[in-house]
Amino acid sequence: MSNNLLEVIDLRTSFDTERGNVTAVDGVSFSVAPGEVVGVVGESGCGKSVTAESILQLLDPSSTSYSGQILFGGDNLLRLSEDALRKVRGYRISMIFQDPMSALNPVFTIGDQLTEAILAHKRIGKRRARAFAIELLAKTGIPEPESRMRQYPHQLSGGQRQRVMIAMALSCDPELLIADEPTTALDVTTQAQILKLLIELKDEFDAGILFITHDLGVVAEICDRVVVMYLGEVVEYTDVHTLFDNPAHPYTRGLMASTPGIDADPEDDLPIIPGAVPTLHHIPQGCRFAERCALVLPECRQQTIELEVLSDDHASRCIRSAELATGASLSNGGVR
Amino acid sequence: MKSDQPVLEAHHLSKTFSTRSFLGRTTSENRAVDDVSLSLAAGKTYALVGESGSGKSTTGRMLQGLITPTSGHVTVRAADGSTAVQTTARANRDVQMIFQDPYSSLNPRRRIRGILEESLRIVGEKDPSVLRTKVDEALNAVGFSDEHAQRYPHEFSGGQRQRIGIARALVVNPKIIICDEPVSALDVSIQAQILNLLRKLQADLGLAYLFITHDMSVVRYLSHRVGVMYHGRIVEEANTPDLFAAPQHEYTKRLLTSVPIHHPSLRTSAKA
Ligand SMILES: Nc1ncnc2c1ncn2[C@@H]1O[C@H](COP(=O)(O)OP(=O)(O)O)[C@@H](O)[C@H]1O
Ligand SMILES: Nc1ncnc2c1ncn2[C@@H]1O[C@H](COP(=O)(O)OP(=O)(O)O)[C@@H](O)[C@H]1O
Ligand code: SF4
Ligand SMILES: [Mg+2]
Ligand SMILES: [Mg+2]
Numbered sequence: 001m002s003n004n005l006l007e008v009i010d011l012r013t014s015f016d017t018e019r020g021n022v023t024a025v026d027g028v029s030f031s032v033a034p035g036e037v038v039g040v041v042g043e044s045g046c047g048k049s050v051t052a053e054s055i056l057q058l059l060d061p062s063s064t065s066y067s068g069q070i071l072f073g074g075d076n077l078l079r080l081s082e083d084a085l086r087k088v089r090g091y092r093i094s095m096i097f098q099d100p101m102s103a104l105n106p107v108f109t110i111g112d113q114l115t116e117a118i119l120a121h122k123r124i125g126k127r128r129a130r131a132f133a134i135e136l137l138a139k140t141g142i143p144e145p146e147s148r149m150r151q152y153p154h155q156l157s158g159g160q161r162q163r164v165m166i167a168m169a170l171s172c173d174p175e176l177l178i179a180d181e182p183t184t185a186l187d188v189t190t191q192a193q194i195l196k197l198l199i200e201l202k203d204e205f206d207a208g209i210l211f212i213t214h215d216l217g218v219v220a221e222i223c224d225r226v227v228v229m230y231l232g233e234v235v236e237y238t239d240v241h242t243l244f245d246n247p248a249h250p251y252t253r254g255l256m257a258s259t260p261g262i263d264a265d266p267e268d269d270l271p272i273i274p275g276a277v278p279t280l281h282h283i284p285q286g287c288r289f290a291e292r293c294a295l296v297l298p299e300c301r302q303q304t305i306e307l308e309v310l311s312d313d314h315a316s317r318c319i320r321s322a323e324l325a326t327g328a329s330l331s332n333g334g335v336r
Numbered sequence: 337m338k339s340d341q342p343v344l345e346a347h348h349l350s351k352t353f354s355t356r357s358f359l360g361r362t363t364s365e366n367r368a369v370d371d372v373s374l375s376l377a378a379g380k381t382y383a384l385v386g387e388s389g390s391g392k393s394t395t396g397r398m399l400q401g402l403i404t405p406t407s408g409h410v411t412v413r414a415a416d417g418s419t420a421v422q423t424t425a426r427a428n429r430d431v432q433m434i435f436q437d438p439y440s441s442l443n444p445r446r447r448i449r450g451i452l453e454e455s456l457r458i459v460g461e462k463d464p465s466v467l468r469t470k471v472d473e474a475l476n477a478v479g480f481s482d483e484h485a486q487r488y489p490h491e492f493s494g495g496q497r498q499r500i501g502i503a504r505a506l507v508v509n510p511k512i513i514i515c516d517e518p519v520s521a522l523d524v525s526i527q528a529q530i531l532n533l534l535r536k537l538q539a540d541l542g543l544a545y546l547f548i549t550h551d552m553s554v555v556r557y558l559s560h561r562v563g564v565m566y567h568g569r570i571v572e573e574a575n576t577p578d579l580f581a582a583p584q585h586e587y588t589k590r591l592l593t594s595v596p597i598h599h600p601s602l603r604t605s606a607k608a
Contacts, residue, residue, distance in 0.1 A: 043523040044494075158388070187387040187550055192594035214523055217596025221603065240600045258528035260557040261598050269532045270557070273525035276493040 004031040004071075005208040006055070006176055011068040013047075013054045022280035024050040026232040027068075032176065032208040037199075039223035039240070040212045041255070045277040047232040048212045052180050055210075056089050072176070091121050094169035098181040100161040103168075104153040110137075110164050111149030118171045136167040139204075141197060159190035166197065170205060177202070180212045195221050216259055220244065225313070228252050231277060231288040234307065238314040248316035248325040250293045287318070295320055341413065342375035343544045344399065344431065344512050349373070349408035351394050368394045370568035371408070376512055376544040383547045383555040383576070385591065386565030392548045395565070396514040399546060400433045401426045412512070429459040432510040436517040438501030442489040448475070448500055449485040452507045459508050474507040477540075478533060495526035502533065512544045520549065531558060552595045556580060564588045 013025040025047045032038045040048045053059050055070055055077065070077040077088065097103055105113060114133040115126065122129065130149070137145035140163035153161055162182060169177055179198065183191035199222055202209055211223060219226055219240065226243045228236040228251065236249040247253045257271035264270065275292045278284065284291055286301035293300070300319060307315045310325045318324065351369040356362070369391040376382050384392050397403045399410055404425040411419045412430055422428070435441055442451055452471040461467060475485055478499040489497060498518060505513050515534070519527040535558065537543060547559055555562055555576065562579045564572040564587065572585040583589045597603065 043525055188552065188596075189387060189590055189594040191596075215596065216524070217598060220597045220600045223600075244599050244601075254525060258525045259598070260528070260531070260553045264553070264557045266557055269535070270528040272528040272532065274529075276495055276526060 003033060005034045005036075006032040006210070007069070007071040008051075008055070009069040009071065011051065011054060011070065012066065013050050013059070014065050015059075016063045016065075019281055024232055024280060025054060028227075028229070028232075028234050029068075030227045030234065030237060032210055034175070034208050035202070035206055036225065037202065037209040037211055037223050039219045039226040040210065040229060041214060041216065041219055041226060042229035043214060043255075043277050045231075045279075046229040048214075048229055049180055051229070052095070052178050052210065052212055055178060056093060056095065057085060058089075058095075090117075091172050092174055093176045093178065094172060094174040095178040095180065096162070096165045096169050096182045098184050100158075100165040101153060103165060104161065106153055108152075109149065110151055110153065110156070114149070114164070114168055114171065117168050121172045133167070133171070136171055137164070139170075139201065140164070140167045141193065142167075157190075159186055159194065162186065162190075162194055163197070166194075166201070170201060173205060174207055176208050176210065178210045178212075181214070183218065184213070184215070191218075198222065216255060228255075231283060232280070233288060233317060234315075235289065235317045236315065242314055246314075246325060248310055248314065248321045249318050250295050250320075250324070251289050252316075253324070254292075295324075341377075343378050343413050344376040345411045346372060346374050346395070346399060347409050347411070349395065349398050349405045349410070351391075351398060351403065352406045367568055369398070369405075372565075372568075372570050373408075374546075374563055374570065374573070376546055377560075378511065378544050379538060379542045380561065381538065381545040381547050381559040383549060383559035383562045384565060385548075385550060385552070385555055385562060386587075387550070390565040391568040392565055393516055396433065396516050396546060396548055399512075400431050400514050401428050402433070415511075427458070429508045430510050431512045431514065432505035432508065433514040433516060434498070434501045434505050434518045436520050438497045439489060439494075442497065442500060442504075444489055447486055447488055448480075448503075451489075451500070452485075452504055455504050455507050461508075470507055470509075474503040477506055477537060478503045493526075494522055495529055498522065498530050499533065502530075502537070506537065506541075510543070512546070514546045514548070516548045517550070518547075519554065520551070527554075534558070552592060564591070 009029050011025055011028045012023060014021055014023045028051055030038065040051060042048055054066055066078050073092065077085065111130065111133060115129045118129040118132055134145045134149060137148055142148050142160055142163050156164065183194050186194065195218065198209065213219060223240050225239050226237065227234055228249065230251050236252050243252065247256060254273035258273060260270055273292050286303055287305045290296045290300045305317050305319060307317045308321050309315045310321055349369055349372045353366045353368055354363045355366060372395055374382060384395065386392055398405050401422055402425060409421055409423040411421050412428055413419045449471055452474060453467050456467055456470060480499065480503065492500065519530050522530065538545060549555060559576050562574060562576050563570045564585060566587045572588050583592055
């Protein structure tokens with residue numbers, strides 16, 4: 001496993017809240033190899049963003065505690081000093097978000113912000129930094145990059161702002177890019193362009209990508225491997241083809257079935273996952289998914305359910321995984 | 337009432353917004369909606385698709401009588417077959433709206449029952465026993481109990497709030513519901529719950545929907561007819577299967593090829 005770019009081992013992230021301590025990420029492990037796109041999927045509230053933000057420890061230090069290991073370039077990021085961590089953030093690991101506005105400064109031009117980001121970690125003069133900024137913008141497919149340099153963030157469309165964010169994230173030539181729902185707020189046509197761009201740039205920069213999304217269509221488009229999260233835990237991980245051909249966890253199956261596919265019959269109801277993700281104050285005993293699972297057995301609620309390894313790169317946190325992974329239909333695959 | 341007659345028709349609707357520049361020295365005109373005509377039929381769904389800013393919400397608001405068109409008019413057919421012509425903003429209880437973010441439109445200090453009663457009072461209902469029965473019916477229709485009625489909006493999840501938004505629209509017995517991206521902010525699992533509910537209500541009550549969305553898989557699943565908006569105009573309109581089988585306009589084609597694939601084996605070599 002030493003050729004991994006990032007290795008997250010048994011990560012736990014807890015918050016102190018007015019109503020007590022809650023654990024948003026509870027024993028999560030996964031890895032990203034160089035050049036690989038690893039997807040993290042799950043409904044909102046499952047702990048995807050907290051996982052991503054834990055890697056760079058971007059959460060409020062006064063109320064957040066971490067345990068486990070985040071191995072990157074020979075270091076455990078959770079053990080690094082704040083100074084050393086700053087040399088990782090925005091230098092070797094970059095992050096892009098759903099809302100680029102939150103990461104761009106409204107009172108500075110695109111050119112100033114991008115040039116400053118480049119100057120922060122490249123020993124080059126201002127002139128060359130500007131030229132490099134224009135080159136990066138052009139790479140992201142923004143029309144007329146030179147005139148964009150003089151514009152302010154609010155003068156750009158959502159898709160163009162996301163391109164600027166990507167240019168900014170790539171300006172340091174990162175080894176790892178963490179993308180937290182970067183296309184969720186965009187039109188489908190723009191989303192398709194941004195996904196294509198990320199793939200092209202990943203190949204050019206040879207970076208690994210941790211791609212967070214709640215959209216399985218996006219997973220099908222760009223991920224190589226996938227981690228499915230439910231209520232702070234990994235419930236299934238595998239390569240993208242196995243995930244779509246042979247999903248083993250009832251939650252994964254439910255997510256797939258409730259997406260109206262091209263074969264969805266307008267005469268039929270869509271399969272649903274009943275209920276909703278509970279809050280962290282109401283984590284169920286035993287299997288966390290039991291109250292929403294169509295295949296629940298009494299024993300599911302009576303024991304802690306461990307991740308069960310099904311094959312080389314496939315594991316599922318379900319006592320019925322073995323039955324499900326063999327493709328047994330089990331009354332509509334566990335979907336209501 | 338003849339079922340093939342439209343329950344709502346939009347005739348050549350246009351809306352121009354004037355925006356004043358900083359310091360108000362100059363104004364610029366933005367033709368948000370440009371000569372849009374469409375018609376809605378009982379028990380059917382008309383999907384309005386297009387990129388953000390193309391004028392979908394503005395069209396929906398004109399149909400609901402929330403804003404006055406710059407030109408054009410809307411006709412709504414009443415139960416007795418007579419038609420009411422609308423040229424200015426005017427609330428019509430036959431046309432209700434549900435939104436992407438129901439939370440922002442729910443009064444946080446009122447219980448759910450109070451919120452629904454308010455909708456009925458707005459249309460002139462006062463009798464307490466009628467209020468009670470109608471609210472119970474609407475809550476029941478979206479799968480809520482009396483216990484839910486006593487709670488406040490913040491106590492509900494995103495999908496549940498959307499149910500409240502639907503109940504609030506239903507409580508006045510509308511014939512038409514304008515659904516402005518009602519599932520865009522929801523997870524697919526919850527989205528499926530809401531789509532099933534909307535379809536069931538349509539089948540039970542014969543509702544006509546204008547369904548604004550940018551999700552083509554939802555369009556295919558739910559709608560009978562589709563209008564594609566681009567820069568304020570409807571550039572293409574067709575029955576749903578025809579639109580997917582043979583898109584005509586360049587933008588429609590681009591829209592359809594942008595829809596994420598549903599299996600990784602469908603990646604094109606350029607994408608892989
Ligand atoms: N700072 C915080 N304090 C307390 N709870 C938090 C905090 N940040 C996130 N959470 C909770 O952690 C859980 C996971 O959140 P998040 O990672 O944002 O989910 P996702 O990105 O999968 O939608 C949620 O229940 C959320 O309410
Ligand atoms: N109240 C308003 N005042 C000024 N401009 C508006 C207003 N509402 C919408 N617009 C403009 O009208 C255009 C269409 O907007 P909208 O109908 O919201 O599009 P969509 O719903 O398709 O995203 C946009 O350019 C938008 O900025
Ligand atoms: S362990 Fe039981 S309840 Fe949990 S996912 Fe598997 S079958 Fe469902
Ligand atoms: Mg998130
Ligand atoms: Mg809109």
